[in-house]
Amino acid sequence: MIKICYATLFAVVLVGCSPHDESNIESTVFVVRKIENVDNNTSEIRKWEMDVYPRRVVFSRHWAWYLTPKDSVNYEVSFSDPKEAADTLAKFVEWDEKARQNNVEPFRKKMTNKCTFKFAEGNSMLYYGYANFSRPDVDKFNELLKQLPETKPELAAKIAELEAKIAKEKKEATLFK
Numbered sequence: 067m068i069k070i071c072y073a074t075l076f077a078v079v080l081v082g083c084s085p086h087d088e089s090n091i092e093s094t095v096f097v098v099r100k101i102e103n104v105d106n107n108t109s110e111i112r113k114w115e116m117d118v119y120p121r122r123v124v125f126s127r128h129w130a131w132y133l134t135p136k137d138s139v140n141y142e143v144s145f146s147d148p149k150e151a152a153d154t155l156a157k158f159v160e161w162d163e164k165a166r167q168n169n170v171e172p173f174r175k176k177m178t179n180k181c182t183f184k185f186a187e188g189n190s191m192l193y194y195g196y197a198n199f200s201r202p203d204v205d206k207f208n209e210l211l212k213q214l215p216e217t218k219p220e221l222a223a224k225i226a227e228l229e230a231k232i233a234k235e236k237k238e239a240t241l242f243k
Contacts, residue, residue, distance in 0.1 A: 123151045
């Protein structure tokens with residue numbers, strides 16, 4: 067298996083046909099970090115991503131295959147802020163380790179109003195709606211979370227850039243009334 071691990075930093079600003087305003091900054095400006103594993107034996111590509119928005123953090127896992135990339139499987143879990151993400155992921159790791167060490171009976175327990183922990187057959191899963199994540203997925207998310215401080219200056223710069231663009235558009239709009 068070839069492991070490609072990289073942290074790509076880029077910000078994406080989505081521009082639609084409608085004028086920009088302050089309300090769409092929250093959903094259109096984000097910074098991405100990725101980890102990718104490629105298995106040449108199975109042609110499987112696995113990616114874990116952290117998308118950092120001004121007021122939320124989204125982790126996702128993507129599976130695809132070289133020959134059928136359209137048949138990819140994508141799951142995501144969203145947190146309202148980095149602290150909620152860090153606390154939930156840390157609690158998952160703690161509960162997973164306790165369950166394994168004590169060889170507990172299968173159980174399911176609510177971690178937050180969005181996330182549920184399940185332990186069965188020696189494995190732990192984090193459930194978020196229909197999405198489920200294993201301990202290795204959570205470990206990848208924790209690895210990405212360590213890169214969060216690096217994303218803040220880039221995110222702030224992209225927000226400032228979009229805010230300047232909005233101000234310019236507003237100023238130019240007043241010229242042609």
